[in-house]
Amino acid sequence: MPYKERDIEKQYYTIGEVAAQFDVAPSLIRFWETEFEDLKPRKSKKGNRLYSPQDIETFRTIYHLVKERGYTIPGARDIMKQRGPQLKEKVDVIHSLEKVRNFLVQLRKELDVAGKQQNPAQQPEQ
Amino acid sequence: MPYKERDIEKQYYTIGEVAAQFDVAPSLIRFWETEFEDLKPRKSKKGNRLYSPQDIETFRTIYHLVKERGYTIPGARDIMKQRGPQLKEKVDVIHSLEKVRNFLVQLRKELDVAGKQQNPAQQPEQ
């Protein structure tokens, strides 16, 4: 397993928060809910979707397959059935690396403010 | 004469033969030719496509990715650039790590120039 990060995670997110986090439209999240069995968030009494951190992970996996790897929706469904656990670890690793990257970017900002004179390092992409 | 000529003929397949072998329409093979750089068969003087065994292998790979694994065409193109589906996923991780490493190397350079600061960086949030 990838290392466990000590995040203070909210228990539930609204669809708007999830949409903002991944920069997608809420309609896309609702649409994927009709396409992927695994993406079934809780709902409040009123009917609003309540996304747990686990739901976010599921969404992230789908997002990775469809938007970053180029699977069709049926193709992504198959992969999630067959190689779900293995795949999840890879996605976790990539996500952890992205967090580290964000941290480093922030760290450099602080160092720039403190030192501020030399040419800034090129920021890693992706 | 029959021996030699038959041998030469077997070096190449027509589009109809390839289509029959994979049970697809010739139009699909031509379309994929416009989408995948690697699928460029020789052409006769007349302009007819001549598929070598290597071309057949290339087509088989594309067929596998698009029809059996469920990749989109852009997704399959990306995979084709690599040297194998499993390798590709490893390469993703390695590539990410290399980017982070390059960033860190550059960051260390900056720290050498800037000298030591006691400004404690915060843990990455999230």
Add this chain to the structure above:
DNA sequence: ATGTCGCGCTCTTTGTAGGGCATGGGGCGG
């Protein structure tokens, strides 16, 4: 031999069904 007819295969260009969402309307609740 040689015209020529037709058939099968190919070519390129143009048409199109459906996948993958987005948008708009009407309603509700905090």
Add this chain to the structure above:
DNA sequence: CCGCCCCATGCCCTACAAAGAGCGCGACAT
């Protein structure tokens, strides 16, 4: 009133298929 709910419908590309035209080769007659 803003944000979310649920539909229904709209709509733009992707991923091919169909249409229309041309070549070449065998058969058959000349």
